[in-house]
Amino acid sequence: MVEEPEENVDSIDSLLSVDLPAVASGRMHRLPPYLFGRINALKLKLRREGNDVIDLGMGNPNDPTPKVVVDKLAEAAGIKRNQRYSVSQGVYNLRRDLARFYDRQYGVSLNPENEVIATLGSKEGFSHLCLATLGPGDVVLTPTPTFPIHVYGPVIAGANVIGVSLNDGEEALLRRMDEMCRTVSPRPKIVILNFPHNPTARTVELGFFEEIVQLAHRHGFYLVHDFAYGQTVFDGYRAPSLLQVPGAKEVAVETMTMSKGFNMAGWRIGFTVGNPDMVKLLGAIKGYYDYGIFQAVQIATVIALRNCEADMHAQAEIYQRRRDCLCDGLERAGWTVERPQASMFVWAKIPEPHAQMGSIEFAVECLAKAQVAVAPGRGFGEDGEGYLRIALVENEERLRQAVRQIRRAFPVA
Numbered sequence: 001m002v003e004e005p006e007e008n009v010d011s012i013d014s015l016l017s018v019d020l021p022a023v024a025s026g027r028m029h030r031l032p033p034y035l036f037g038r039i040n041a042l043k044l045k046l047r048r049e050g051n052d053v054i055d056l057g058m059g060n061p062n063d064p065t066p067k068v069v070v071d072k073l074a075e076a077a078g079i080k081r082n083q084r085y086s087v088s089q090g091v092y093n094l095r096r097d098l099a100r101f102y103d104r105q106y107g108v109s110l111n112p113e114n115e116v117i118a119t120l121g122s123k124e125g126f127s128h129l130c131l132a133t134l135g136p137g138d139v140v141l142t143p144t145p146t147f148p149i150h151v152y153g154p155v156i157a158g159a160n161v162i163g164v165s166l167n168d169g170e171e172a173l174l175r176r177m178d179e180m181c182r183t184v185s186p187r188p189k190i191v192i193l194n195f196p197h198n199p200t201a202r203t204v205e206l207g208f209f210e211e212i213v214q215l216a217h218r219h220g221f222y223l224v225h226d227f228a229y230g231q232t233v234f235d236g237y238r239a240p241s242l243l244q245v246p247g248a249k250e251v252a253v254e255t256m257t258m259s260k261g262f263n264m265a266g267w268r269i270g271f272t273v274g275n276p277d278m279v280k281l282l283g284a285i286k287g288y289y290d291y292g293i294f295q296a297v298q299i300a301t302v303i304a305l306r307n308c309e310a311d312m313h314a315q316a317e318i319y320q321r322r323r324d325c326l327c328d329g330l331e332r333a334g335w336t337v338e339r340p341q342a343s344m345f346v347w348a349k350i351p352e353p354h355a356q357m358g359s360i361e362f363a364v365e366c367l368a369k370a371q372v373a374v375a376p377g378r379g380f381g382e383d384g385e386g387y388l389r390i391a392l393v394e395n396e397e398r399l400r401q402a403v404r405q406i407r408r409a410f411p412v413a
């Protein structure tokens with residue numbers, strides 16, 4: 001019997017308490033205090049007491065990986081040559097199939113030899129790319145609120161991060177970034193983007209990427225685009241790849257993951273693609289840190305990329321129906337929510353008369369009174385205050401139940 005692991009919470013779980021052990025390095029002191037301690041402790045306590053907590057806190061897919069992929073893993077795991085160390089950048093066939101996937105999906109041509117690298121999930125690729133490209137004195141810009149690693153990847157690498165608010169929309173974001181590139185010294189080296197966006201679920205059109213690539217060329221910065229939700233799209237919306245912009249590969253890489261679109265979060269496999277210099281640097285640093293992903297996982301991923309596009313679309317439709325179910329329910333309960341066109345999240349404004357409580361307190365009370373776990377917007381930076389991020393990781397019945405419990409606990413006039 002294998003033990004069930006304890007519940008996890010997003011990447012936020014890796015943030016720290018204020019008192020660090022004396023052995024901690026200086027860089028550990030640059031990481032923020034643990035904002036979610038109370039929420040996690042309470043969730044654990046409620047669960048241990050036998051309560052049925054509906055967990056919409058973390059973007060952890062709850063549906064299964066396509067069966068053909070699991071079957072391929074089982075078959076490949078038994079083959080002796082797959083049990084050895086693999087290659088750090090990923091086997092050639094995997095990189096080639098990822099390139100073909102990009103070509104079919106986005107019309108983007110990638111050379112599997114030097115423009116594609118496999119990573120142990122996209123977050124690992126992103127973090128090591130930060131270490132390979134950033135150091136003390138470097139400046140990074142990223143929209144806020146932010147998925148934590150987009151700030152703390154650069155911070156761990158020693159860089160300074162300047163958050164640029166996304167709350168006034170993409171045009172304002174572009175204007176502010178342009179202005180900062182003229183005024184900030186030293187000039188920003190890397191701009192980190194993430195559309196469809198976590199936590200706000202905002203989406204962009206290709207025109208936005210065209211403008212930011214122009215800015216990158218004009219001001220001499222590089223772009224790293226986290227495309228984790230590129231395959232989780234609704235209502236006919238198609239999320240553009242940044243690499244669709246002509247000339248993007250000269251200045252940009254994109255990180256892609258099997259975790260979300262293909263329900264392979266636990267498998268730990270993703271990719272960094274695009275600019276060959278950045279891909280090369282990432283490969284070089286990874287060569288020191290790891291011996292590659294379990295080869296059987298890589299082989300099974302080839303099957304996912306080749307044969308599971310229909311599963312990917314079907315999964316997106318499941319999220320779309322859940323989005324409608326949650327948004328309909330919250331609207332009936334008196335909340336005003338925007339329906340996202342992509343991602344696994346609804347970014348919901350805390351309604352009056354509960355807004356003054358703040359998002360962390362609301363999330364704690366939501367657990368205590370409604371037994372529903374949600375992520376407080378403040379956990380994604382100050383610009384997330386006043387909002388909750390609700391993950392669509394339970395079925396429609398459970399989402400309806402969650403809304404009923406929230407409605408009862410937090411009546412809106």
Ligand SMILES: Cc1ncc(COP(=O)(O)O)c(C=O)c1O
Nearest residue numbers: 059121122123198228257259270
């Ligand atoms: C925006 C974003 N990037 C990256 C990740 C991590 O993806 P992976 O499982 O590929 O490391 C997540 C997971 O929640 C995410 O929301």
